Amino acid sequence: MTLRSRIYVSLFSVIVISFVATGIVAWLDHYEHDITYNEERIAEKEKSIRASLEYLLLQNGGFIAPDSISMLLGDKVCELSEVNNLFITIYDLNGRYLVSMNTDTAEANKIPMQLNADLTKEITTSTKKKAIILPSETNTTQNLAYWCFSDDYGRPLALVGMLYEKKDVEKVKLWNFMQEIGKTFLVLFAVAAAIAFLITRDFTRSLSKLSDSINHLKLGKKNETLEWKSNDEIGQLIQEYNSMLFQLEASADKLAQQERETAWREMAQQVAHEIKNPLTPMKLRMQHLQRSWQDHPEEFQTRLNDFVQSMTDQIDTLSHIAQEFSNFAKMPQSKNERLNLQDIVKSVLSTFENENQTISFYQNTHYTAFVFGDKSHVIRVLNNLLTNAIQSIPTERKKNISLGLRFSKNHVTIKITDNGSGISPEISKRIFMPNFTTRSTGSGLGLAMVKSIITQMNGNVAFRTQVDKGSSFFVILPLDQKA
Numbered sequence: 001m002t003l004r005s006r007i008y009v010s011l012f013s014v015i016v017i018s019f020v021a022t023g024i025v026a027w028l029d030h031y032e033h034d035i036t037y038n039e040e041r042i043a044e045k046e047k048s049i050r051a052s053l054e055y056l057l058l059q060n061g062g063f064i065a066p067d068s069i070s071m072l073l074g075d076k077v078c079e080l081s082e083v084n085n086l087f088i089t090i091y092d093l094n095g096r097y098l099v100s101m102n103t104d105t106a107e108a109n110k111i112p113m114q115l116n117a118d119l120t121k122e123i124t125t126s127t128k129k130k131a132i133i134l135p136s137e138t139n140t141t142q143n144l145a146y147w148c149f150s151d152d153y154g155r156p157l158a159l160v161g162m163l164y165e166k167k168d169v170e171k172v173k174l175w176n177f178m179q180e181i182g183k184t185f186l187v188l189f190a191v192a193a194a195i196a197f198l199i200t201r202d203f204t205r206s207l208s209k210l211s212d213s214i215n216h217l218k219l220g221k222k223n224e225t226l227e228w229k230s231n232d233e234i235g236q237l238i239q240e241y242n243s244m245l246f247q248l249e250a251s252a253d254k255l256a257q258q259e260r261e262t263a264w265r266e267m268a269q270q271v272a273h274e275i276k277n278p279l280t281p282m283k284l285r286m287q288h289l290q291r292s293w294q295d296h297p298e299e300f301q302t303r304l305n306d307f308v309q310s311m312t313d314q315i316d317t318l319s320h321i322a323q324e325f326s327n328f329a330k331m332p333q334s335k336n337e338r339l340n341l342q343d344i345v346k347s348v349l350s351t352f353e354n355e356n357q358t359i360s361f362y363q364n365t366h367y368t369a370f371v372f373g374d375k376s377h378v379i380r381v382l383n384n385l386l387t388n389a390i391q392s393i394p395t396e397r398k399k400n401i402s403l404g405l406r407f408s409k410n411h412v413t414i415k416i417t418d419n420g421s422g423i424s425p426e427i428s429k430r431i432f433m434p435n436f437t438t439r440s441t442g443s444g445l446g447l448a449m450v451k452s453i454i455t456q457m458n459g460n461v462a463f464r465t466q467v468d469k470g471s472s473f474f475v476i477l478p479l480d481q482k483a
Helices: 003-059 066-084 103-108 117-126 171-215 233-295 297-330 341-351 375-391 446-456
Strands: 087-091 097-100 132-135 142-150 156-165 337-340 358-363 370-373 400-407 411-418 460-466 470-478
Touching: 003 066, 003 142, 003 156, 003 171, 066 087, 066 097, 066 156, 087 103, 097 103, 117 132, 117 142, 117 156, 233 297, 337 341, 337 375, 341 358, 341 375, 341 400, 341 411, 370 375, 370 470, 375 400, 375 411, 375 446, 375 470, 446 460, 446 470
Parallel strands: 358 400
Antiparallel strands: 087 097, 087 156, 132 142, 142 156, 337 370, 400 411, 411 470, 460 470
16 A cells, blocks of 8 residues: 555544544434433433322322222323323222223333232332333333322322333434534545545655656666755755765765775786796705706606696696686677577587596477577686586595576576586575685686676576585576577
């Protein structure tokens, strides 16, 4: 999710959460108002009915005989039910149904015909001032209220039941309120979208420009600085970027200079080391020749011939080392062209036919593989890898070397495998370093040159080895798909 999307989602989430919270608070307030309203209304109805029954009792001298209750209260119950729009029921002190406005209506409304003993006892003892209110078991919108009707002396005469229909007076108000508040929040949605667009337009545009600049940042090249008019957080970020850019360019220049100095220093050390190696035996041979002239003049001619041959070999070694350093330093400009890799491989293999070793060739397809590169460079890579493979095999061991071509959809892999001594883990880490060699007559530039050439061809070089069993080198090159 983009930054702009997150800002939009955050703003709209706040509005939605506010709307939901407002709705919940309004509903809770409506619920509390309904409860309060119904409690007050049922209390008023109870008070009115109690007063009417007490007035009836007063008219009868403050006392009603138990056998006269049904007769005296029957008409009064009908009157009170109609006046108060309630269904009133009279029970005797044992909780048995006595009289109501209509028996059929009582059965239809599931009015109990017999109250259980516990409820009867509670009504008789606990309802002198306030009725017991119970929810209806058959209708959630109804309540049943019970209290005890007593004479002037406080003696219970009968039990009164009242069926009360709850009123949801706040529902319409709540719905109207939610409609109005919904319209308000829709306006807020539109305003928030406009504000978010204006805020994020410049903000994300600047960050995108900064991101593009960072993506195109290149060491060793001139990178453009960014500009921001205001000194806000983005301005400070861009200032830090520009400052970092200056520091990075300065560090890159310094690092490049140090790398050049280090490279020349290491190369000079390597050149000195490689030249010094043959000079030491040359000096010893000269001293030995001088002693032969003094001590054994009769053998001087033979020793002179040996000396000349030895010096020639050492000079050839120095010449070879100088040529390798020269080749590595020059690395002539590549003359890239479309190359038939099989033809080059077969040509290189033919030059090794006279050597005292076996080199087998195989490939996993009969199709011709073409690569794009410099032919002389590819030959140098193959020569170097094959020569290394031959020289890695001990003299007492039969030399078995294989070169294979394996093709995939977009690449070709050259695999050269030998049965030599392998490469130890310590040496494996440094094998492609320009100044590393394991042979006394080597310059340490062969594999470094191989890696450099293959990298220029957009390829890769790797190896797998087992000590005393042999090594396999893999050269992976992209195929030239052009017909």
